[in-house]
Amino acid sequence: MSLRAFRGEMLVVARDPRDDPDAVQYQADGLLVVEQGLVVARGAYADLAARHATVPTVALPGLIVPGFVDAHVHYPQMDRIAAHGEQLLDWLERHIFPAEQAFASRAHADQVAGAFLDELLRNGTTSALVFATVHDHSVDALFEAALTRQMRIISGKVLMDLGPAGLADTPASARSDTEALIARWRGRGRLGYAVTPRFALTSSDAQLESAGHLLAAHGDVLLHTHLAENRREIDAVGERFPEAADYLDVYDRFGLVGARSVFAHGVHLPDRSCARLAQSGAGIAVCPSSNLFLGSGFFDFGQAEAFGLRTGLGTDVGAGTTFSMLRTAGLAYQAAQARGHRLDPFRALYLATAGSAALLHIADRVGALEPGQEADFAVLDDRATPLLARRTAGASLVDRLFALQILGDDRTIAATYVMGERAWSRT
Ligand code: GUN
Ligand code: ZN
Numbered sequence: 001m002s003l004r005a006f007r008g009e010m011l012v013v014a015r016d017p018r019d020d021p022d023a024v025q026y027q028a029d030g031l032l033v034v035e036q037g038l039v040v041a042r043g044a045y046a047d048l049a050a051r052h053a054t055v056p057t058v059a060l061p062g063l064i065v066p067g068f069v070d071a072h073v074h075y076p077q078m079d080r081i082a083a084h085g086e087q088l089l090d091w092l093e094r095h096i097f098p099a100e101q102a103f104a105s106r107a108h109a110d111q112v113a114g115a116f117l118d119e120l121l122r123n124g125t126t127s128a129l130v131f132a133t134v135h136d137h138s139v140d141a142l143f144e145a146a147l148t149r150q151m152r153i154i155s156g157k158v159l160m161d162l163g164p165a166g167l168a169d170t171p172a173s174a175r176s177d178t179e180a181l182i183a184r185w186r187g188r189g190r191l192g193y194a195v196t197p198r199f200a201l202t203s204s205d206a207q208l209e210s211a212g213h214l215l216a217a218h219g220d221v222l223l224h225t226h227l228a229e230n231r232r233e234i235d236a237v238g239e240r241f242p243e244a245a246d247y248l249d250v251y252d253r254f255g256l257v258g259a260r261s262v263f264a265h266g267v268h269l270p271d272r273s274c275a276r277l278a279q280s281g282a283g284i285a286v287c288p289s290s291n292l293f294l295g296s297g298f299f300d301f302g303q304a305e306a307f308g309l310r311t312g313l314g315t316d317v318g319a320g321t322t323f324s325m326l327r328t329a330g331l332a333y334q335a336a337q338a339r340g341h342r343l344d345p346f347r348a349l350y351l352a353t354a355g356s357a358a359l360l361h362i363a364d365r366v367g368a369l370e371p372g373q374e375a376d377f378a379v380l381d382d383r384a385t386p387l388l389a390r391r392t393a394g395a396s397l398v399d400r401l402f403a404l405q406i407l408g409d410d411r412t413i414a415a416t417y418v419m420g421e422r423a424w425s426r427t
Helices: 075-080 088-104 106-122 136-149 171-185 205-217 231-240 247-253 271-280 288-293 301-307 325-338 345-359 386-392 397-407
Strands: 003-013 024-035 038-044 057-066 068-074 125-131 152-156 191-197 222-227 261-265 283-286 310-313 377-380 413-418 421-425
Touching: 003 038, 003 345, 024 057, 057 345, 057 413, 068 075, 068 261, 068 310, 068 325, 068 345, 075 088, 075 106, 075 125, 088 106, 088 231, 106 125, 106 136, 106 413, 106 421, 125 222, 125 413, 136 152, 136 171, 136 191, 152 222, 171 191, 171 205, 191 205, 222 247, 231 247, 247 261, 247 271, 271 301, 283 301, 283 345, 288 325, 301 325, 310 325, 310 345, 325 345, 325 397, 345 397, 386 397
Parallel strands: 003 057, 068 125, 125 152, 152 191, 191 222, 222 261, 261 283, 283 310
Antiparallel strands: 003 024, 024 038, 057 377, 377 413, 413 421
């Protein structure tokens, strides 16, 4: 018999609480029933216990939440996290391109990919949309490591024919490598593919056009790139593409703006871009720790709300300074504050789980622990540090959740489960 159950305090925010006041689902004493890695039932223990009386049940001390979904992160950059001194364009040249050049070695890619996925699990993250490098085998390395861990990972070879020596492909090689990767990995494990031009400045017009063709040819792949992150970057895009109405319009002209498009950052968006994002169904992976670290600015949550943009949260490691989606949610609150907007803690949890899952088109599989979904979850310990224990003692649920977001990090993750199996545990 493969039925198993987990008993404990449970919190799920399956829909955006801004749109649905009943979106917060909470059980002080809940039961999650799992079969073959999938959720069979979730609810109050008192309601479900009788029906599942014979199911082997594990009591989990801590707050059970859906596994986090990191909507934008770079695995090859993990060892260059915390690189001092530059804003985006100089930081790429000085720190990041040299680090990515090392991925010419498949053995190096394998070693980093495993460490990266283990770090995600240590932080309660079970799904992610991930930048690899220009090397096709960097995707093979990540996907093979994800297969062995059963994780839900979406990635793609980076397209960058205008990149520096050692990191430049060509429109033709990018196209054939991407086609081959899609064919090689389609339907395997819990993996997905994203056509991944680095950003407008590192691809020729011919390569951006080819990316549009790849996206059009494969209805099941995402488009993943960067957008309007840094003022100097935006000025350079304006100089190279004077005919485009704005940065987003550059991508639009090559057929790269649609419901399957995920743009990282969008810190500096004209209203025209927001209107077009909303109309097309494209979304933004908001990356507050990165934006603060690189001095890029603060995402405008008020503008995003006014235009009804689809948003999720990303760490953007290595520009981001933490793998923790809890901490990223806390930094999103602080970024919102900087622009006079108040981010609700339940909404921040939604963005870090089901919201990011919706952005990545995997919300039918993960993010809300609904029956039929994959049983990926994290167990949070709101007493993980002496200060957290003091701050959360006797506090309300929303207060505890907010404290976890502001004060929490990897120390706050007691355990991480993937497909109903314990994938990482602090003890
Ligand atoms: N824009 C183009 N490449 C990158 C990258 O690697 N990181 C960030 N944060 N922005 C980018
Ligand atoms: Zn990035």
